[in-house]
Amino acid sequence: MPLFRRSPSNQASNNTNLNDGTNTMNEACDGYVEFGSSASPAAAAAAADADAPSSSLPTNVHHTRKPNRFREQFHSFHVMASPYFHENRNGRCLLLIMVILTLSNSAVRVLFSYLARDFWSALYDQNIELFYSIMAKFVGAMILLAPINVAYRYQRQKLAIAWRKWLTGRVLRLYFANKVYYGLERQAAGNSVIKRTSEAYDNLGEDDAAAATTTTTKKSTTSNQSTKEVDNPDQRISEDIRSFTEFSLYFFLTLITSVIDLVCFSFILFSIMPQLFLAIFAFAFIGTFLTVCIGKVLIRLNYESLQREADFRFSLVRVRENSESIAFYAGENVEERETDRRFEYVIDNMTMINIAQRNLEFVTTYYNYLTWVLPIMVVAPEFFAGNVELGVISQASSAFGHILDDLSIVVNSFADVSKFSAGIDRLYSFMSAIMELDPERRSMGKLLSVVPVAEFNGGISSISTGYDAIPMPSQSSDNVIQVKRFDPWVTTAPSFDEASNSQPSTILFIIGLRLATPDNKRILVDNLNLSLASGSHLLIVGASGSGKSSLLRAIAGLWSTGSGEIVRPSSEYVYFLPQRPYCPPGSLRDQLLYPSTDQKDDHFSPTRMDGNEHRPDGGPSPSDQRRLWKDWTDDDLLKLLERVDLPHLAGRAGDGDPYRGLNAVLDWTNTLSLGEQQRLAFGRLVINRPRLVIMDESTSALDVVAERKMYQLLNDTSIGGEARVGELTYVSVGHRPTLLSYHNLKLSLRDSAGFVSEIPPNTDMVDEGFILS
Structure with missing residues (x-):
């Protein structure tokens, strides 16, 4: 038997270590993509009940196998992995060191194969002098191999840390640019089943309420929707990136090692027995084919597992964040049932994964055991005939094992590769959504590109926005509210006719504003024109749901559905006070x-x-x-x-x-x-x-004295x-009549129109009819 042959137990140990390094990929991916397999029962039921797919599926999912799946996966991996090594010199240096260490590892393994051959031959021939000479060489080779192995693992982790630091920093920069984080959250909120109280509806305004009512009944998954729904961006940034960088390095270096080993040990095996060299390819093909056929269900189950785990965690977080309200309602029994229901989905999925892994392990276990027996069975007749030495059997078995491992990456790491595939899809969809929601980067077409910082010269600059409940970044400019900003210390907002009607004191301009609900089915405000002079105090009033809060969002650049133009000071000169401040x-x-x-x-x-x-x-x-x-x-x-x-x-x-x-x-x-x-x-x-x-109703929780x-x-x-x-x-x-005494102008929103009027100085503070007129 070969002295340095990897056993099935060792391979299992290696897989265990791999799982330790990449297990968070299983937790990080909260959705799944269909790979041509049948949909889950829940998905099938939902698809039969509605036009849209199951809510557990991302909006970019198709229920048929996509052509060139491998090419798409490789493209996704390339566009996410290459920028670091193109832009970062330190990353290229670390990668070069890893390649050198990988080559050194392979060279030492080839050396060990020859030492093992001579060792067993000397032992069989009872050649004491040769035996101790080979043992001395073994000691020297082990002294050489130990630092190479330690340096290999250390440098691989060092590169993974550096890559994760760079990639996370870049993604965070893009995530916070142009309020993309807000667009993702609004998109997710528009595609979730949300039950709001009447007070929450009043706070959001009818535009948001309409969006919630429209989008919570079913998800919009039409093919022309350009922005995909992205759930749990926090996990994608914190865990998916870590798993992506670590497993990418592992898999890349494994491929390099496999190619080198395949070349080196193929020469060795072919020189010993050509027929065994040819048989190994057929054996590897059969093993890979059986593994893919039996284990492909794990791809779907892993995606589904990630989604169900995320749903279960979310239910627990929701209870924690709303514990007081639940306690007031005495709704703990309802919450317990809902949490138990989601946990049952997790357990059902875990059971199905366990069964699928059991079936897969039957194939992989028999496959690994056969790698021990097959080369010895083929070479043994030559040994009994006296044509080869005992050491040759050892070397042939070792070479056979190395080549078979190189050809059996799919067999040995199928479960981990399926999780890695899930992570690539998940991270790529997240970065694509970030790019599509950023109007400054959308036209660049590069997933991790950064917009150069342009000098702001104090004039008026345009900031296009795309942050409605279901962002549609492919909208034309005629269907998007344009927000322009200016530096009030240097210039002033233009008037309606910039050439003839200059108003130096104007600080806010709204020109031909058409404000619509996210589905564009209802007009909240139409053709609103407003010029607000510096020092003015404007009160926006209207019935609940008339679009007051949405108008403020449009001014902030957070609401784009509609048309028209808003000119306001740049963000450092504007301050927004929501009803519930952020702490x-x-x-x-x-x-x-x-x-x-x-x-x-x-x-x-x-x-x-x-x-x-x-x-x-x-x-x-x-x-x-x-x-x-x-x-x-x-x-x-x-x-x-x-x-x-x-x-x-x-x-x-x-x-x-x-x-x-x-x-x-x-x-x-x-x-x-x-x-x-x-x-x-x-x-x-x-x-x-x-x-x-x-x-936006920033004094709603204050008494009249505190408000004053x-x-x-x-x-x-x-x-x-x-x-x-x-x-x-x-x-x-606001809605309170007491607010009248603190303002000199009033904008009334009713019947999709806005009416501006002055507030008389001595207006009765309790004139409720006036505030709604």
């Missing part, structure tokens, strides 16, 4: 400063902005960068908390020490009431000092720094 992870200080950095930025000073400012690193000042206009000390922040009616918050968070409380890290979303969060958001506004504030204090704070807030340059412009959405 990021971090300290109380972080809550107040968000989203600014903690550094003063003199580049935004009105005395220095000439339209050609650059960052300290030499790059252009990005249009969306928001930095502080002054350095805020701890005392300044504590005084600000008093101004927003939160004088004891810092002391409460710091166990009586307010300065310590500023650095306290808590779960602020659950620590603060909604009213406290809204007051904290007004404190952020004071710190950021924008030119234009957009508020917050609006008085707005009126007292200067813009642009310490000196009072002009009044703050703000736009509010």
